[in-house]
């Protein structure tokens with residue numbers, strides 16, 4: 247590991263942040279350097295600070311601590327990623343003997359110069375008590391590997407030298423801050439502290455030195471490990487990978503078993519993240535796999551993301567029934583062990599656990615790899631990133647001797663520490679959070695509107711369409727407003743049943759399963775029966791009716807494996823009840839698809855899958871996402887009525903009862919209504935057409 251500090255880069259950064267001090271810019275610069283190296287910092291881990299002076303809201307010049315905000319990512323941090331705190335207020339806490347979580351939280355919030363700013367890092371007090379202007383802190387991998395081994399403390403002390411204090415684990419917060427303060431009183435020459443099983447802090451009078459001390463000390467640890475690896479005779483493990491079907495079966499079954507029924511028909515569901523690197527597959531096949539899963543996190547900061555232990559599955563039974571039983575048993579054993587741990591560690595007040603608290607967040611499966619669970623796609627990815635590094639480092643650390651994790655009481659304290667829990671508290675639980683939606687015909691105006699409303703309601707969305715170019719355009723536009731990790735594109739033709747099954751398989755690999763299916767892809771053709779070509783008729787039937795059938799059929803095995811119900815919402819048409827002349831192929835195909843929906847409602851009720859239809863009429867797009875269907879048939883439809891094609895949209899809006907335009911997002915709202923199981927309804931039809939007596943469902 248070498249220093250990446252470059253004076254010219256810091257000068258360039260000063261130009262972009264001209265309204266803040268040079269010292270603050272240098273803090274931002276070194277924070278980014280640390281955050282951009284995964285060996286030092288993963289997902290919001292690590293923190294940095296600067297002490298300086300600035301005016302408070304009354305214009306008084308005071309001592310200030312610029313502290314990294316809790317959970318913020320260092321890699322792209324800017325001035326707003328730091329919170330300005332009144333240093334003197336924080337330093338009052340130096341002499342108190344104890345403080346409750348609640349009071350500490352209040353004290354931290356009270357010290358904020360701007361009450362509206364983000365919450366400061368949980369390690370703020372150490373930064374406040376140690377008087378050096380610049381402080382950096384990371385959970386560097388090399389330091390963690392050695393500190394989690396038997397004898398790690400003396401090894402680290404030898405490697406790092408006398409200017410570093412290597413101390414046993416102390417709980418973060420007031421205890422750690424007071425310990426650091428006392429150490430520096432007795433050993434004023436110390437410029438870094440390593441806390442066993444936790445990480446390293448470096449101190450300096452300037453940013454460059456604080457950063458380069460971090461690089462230097464971590465490099466010393468890396469060098470020691472490299473030497474040990476050279477001497478270690480590693481046992482090669484055969485990498486074993488199951489077939490694609492087994493992988494998808496595992497994902498769907500895990501997703502189903504870990505879902506929690508909250509009310510009849512409603513579940514707390516998870517987004518899954520699959521990792522299958524060569525190294526992970528080899529670890530999952532190794533003799534130590536189970537041991538790695540049981541031995542706990544590398545640093546307790548990770549426990550809120552991955553929990554302390556992972557579930558190891560050593561085999562994949564052949565039948566779905568046996569697989570479900572096998573995984574159910576493993577999850578149940580995990581939950582019993584977890585409850586015992588919580589019981590044993592909670593001394594005074596008992597923690598009120600929710601049902602989701604006992605659910606494992608990480609599975610390691612022989613032949614499959616790693617599967618992580620999260621309330622959102624982001625949470626699943628963070629858990630997967632941390633768990634993947636944890637397993638790889640534990641395997642690498644075999645050369646260092648016996649693994650010795652932090653004791654579970656300390657892990658428990660960190661897991662349920664109020665300030666840590668705040669980082670993951672779900673304050674904006676959305677209606678469809680944790681659900682995976684599939685929208686076909688997603689590149690059109692209605693598809694876009696549906697995808698947008700599903701994302702707004704918290705679902706992750708698989709955008710499916712045959713038109714790759716339009717699909718990537720829709721993806722780009724949605725990504726401007728929603729987390730790109732919650733959106734994925736799948737390009738295929740719904741007329742090809744194998745292509746549909748293969749795409750559904752890929753969607754399961756991407757997000758873990760499927761909960762909401764929206765057959766929306768459609769095609770239209772304007773012609774009287776007399777002159778309608780059989781090929782053209784068949785083409786419309788293929789997309790609108792056969793495509794709907796394929797989409798529903800491909801979803802059924804997945805719904806069955808998950809066993810948590812689901813929703814199919816078919817985008818039908820007002821033409822089903824109110825057909826138009828010269829529109830025979832379209833009206834017949836939509837009526838067929840509608841009827842398939844009713845049959846599906848009859849057949850799938852027993853597995854809790856609801857099937858409903860939406861009948862929109864005259865949905866036009868805008869300039870960026872136009873309606874492909876109307877682009878193609880609009881002028882012909884107007885001509886067939888003897889009307890001016892330029893008045894297309896006005897004509898359609900004026901003919902409904904409410905005289906209202908209909909947008910894709912209106913259809914999207916109707917999809918969200920059905921998908922969120924707000925009423926016990928299946929087999930129903932909801933018009934989204936502004937009202938038309940001829941199209942009233944009957």
Ligand SMILES: [Zn+2]
Nearest residue numbers: 292369445547
């Ligand atoms: Zn830390």
